[in-house]
Amino acid sequence: MYELCLMCPEDRVESVSEALDALDALSVSVEDADAQTDAEQALFGEPGMPPPKGGWQRSRMVALFPQRAAAEEAQSLLQLQDFFEGCELLGIREVAEQDWVRLTQSQFAPVDITPDFWIVPTWHELPEAATRSIRLDPGLAFGTGTHPTTRMCLRWIAQRGAEGQDLGRVLDYGCGSGILAIGAAKFGAVDIDAVDIDTAAVESTEYNAQANRVQLRAGLPDAAQGEYQTVLANILATPLKVLAPLLCAHVASGGHLVLAGILERQTDELKAAYAPYLQLEVADSEDGWVLMTARRAADSAAEAGR
Numbered sequence: 087m088y089e090l091c092l093m094c095p096e097d098r099v100e101s102v103s104e105a106l107d108a109l110d111a112l113s114v115s116v117e118d119a120d121a122q123t124d125a126e127q128a129l130f131g132e133p134g135m136p137p138p139k140g141g142w143q144r145s146r147m148v149a150l151f152p153q154r155a156a157a158e159e160a161q162s163l164l165q166l167q168d169f170f171e172g173c174e175l176l177g178i179r180e181v182a183e184q185d186w187v188r189l190t191q192s193q194f195a196p197v198d199i200t201p202d203f204w205i206v207p208t209w210h211e212l213p214e215a216a217t218r219s220i221r222l223d224p225g226l227a228f229g230t231g232t233h234p235t236t237r238m239c240l241r242w243i244a245q246r247g248a249e250g251q252d253l254g255r256v257l258d259y260g261c262g263s264g265i266l267a268i269g270a271a272k273f274g275a276v277d278i279d280a281v282d283i284d285t286a287a288v289e290s291t292e293y294n295a296q297a298n299r300v301q302l303r304a305g306l307p308d309a310a311q312g313e314y315q316t317v318l319a320n321i322l323a324t325p326l327k328v329l330a331p332l333l334c335a336h337v338a339s340g341g342h343l344v345l346a347g348i349l350e351r352q353t354d355e356l357k358a359a360y361a362p363y364l365q366l367e368v369a370d371s372e373d374g375w376v377l378m379t380a381r382r383a384a385d386s387a388a389e390a391g392r
């Protein structure tokens with residue numbers, strides 16, 4: 087395999103990327119050329135919305151080709167194009183043959199959520215300390231347990247479990263890999279709905295639930311019906327604000343709402359969006375992300391009937 091490396095200004099990334107695709111590149115990756123420096127730019131895209139920008143101010147692009155001749159041809163053809171003005175060729179280099187499966191696997195180690203609750207890829211032995219675990223491999227859907235937002239939700243679930251609190255009926259809204267729904271099942275929940283707008287996530291949740299031998303219903307968002315004692319939603323701030331009335335309507339009397347995918351600087355806007363329905367508070371934080379939770383006041387009539 088051979089890598090053709092380029093540097094492109096932001097407004098050229100899309101055209102160059104499309105051209106590389108048309109020139110039969112096996113893959114094209116785009117990274118911030120200023121990553122790990124003071125000039126690094128964070129680009130956060132919200133699901134269902136166009137990305138905030140097509141690329142970084144200075145984007146480093148790498149296209150993979152099966153043969154050197156193909157990489158050289160792409161290099162020559164690109165230089166002749168009008169849209170290549172302002173771009174720079176960094177060269178072609180051979181990529182050493184590797185055991186890619188092993189390399190990918192080596193990047194996913196077991197993750198501890200609490201000292202005894204772990205997320206463990208299937209190719210790893212269970213750590214001795216893991217008295218409770220989720221077996222999960224990286225796949226198409228988000229949620230391997232390495233992201234702070236997922237970890238905080240799982241910690242919240244584990245803490246309720248450790249306190250002997252019943253999670254009751256659970257809704258995992260934006261389930262991705264199903265990791266939160268499966269986590270809830272591992273802490274005793276038996277009536278669980280896991281929904282997502284992405285059908286690949288729904289399939290992934292079903293697969294992972296089976297692999298972990300837990301029962302849940304996975305489906306598209308319409309499958310969420312009625313009230314739940316625990317509503318978990320790890321999405322992102324903008325969709326969470328849009329979803330405020332819908333998510334709050336699903337929270338039962340005395341039930342909990344747990345939201346993640348929110349940056350520290352977004353807490354006030356989230357509080358304001360949810361204020362007509364529930365009072366959100368910051369319950370946890372990690373790496374600039376916060377977990378926000380709210381509890382619906384218990385309706386005494388509903389409680390007595392339970």
Ligand SMILES: C[S@@+](CC[C@H](N)C(=O)[O-])C[C@H]1O[C@@H](n2cnc3c(N)ncnc32)[C@H](O)[C@@H]1O
Pocket residue numbers: 133134227228229230231235236239259260261262263264265266281282283284287307320321325347
């Ligand atoms: C950050 S991932 C979270 C996955 C997993 N729950 C976790 O905690 O790791 C967000 C998921 O929400 C889904 N999503 C985004 N917008 C949504 C919406 N409006 N309704 C339902 N799901 C949505 C995405 O498809 C994605 O799978």
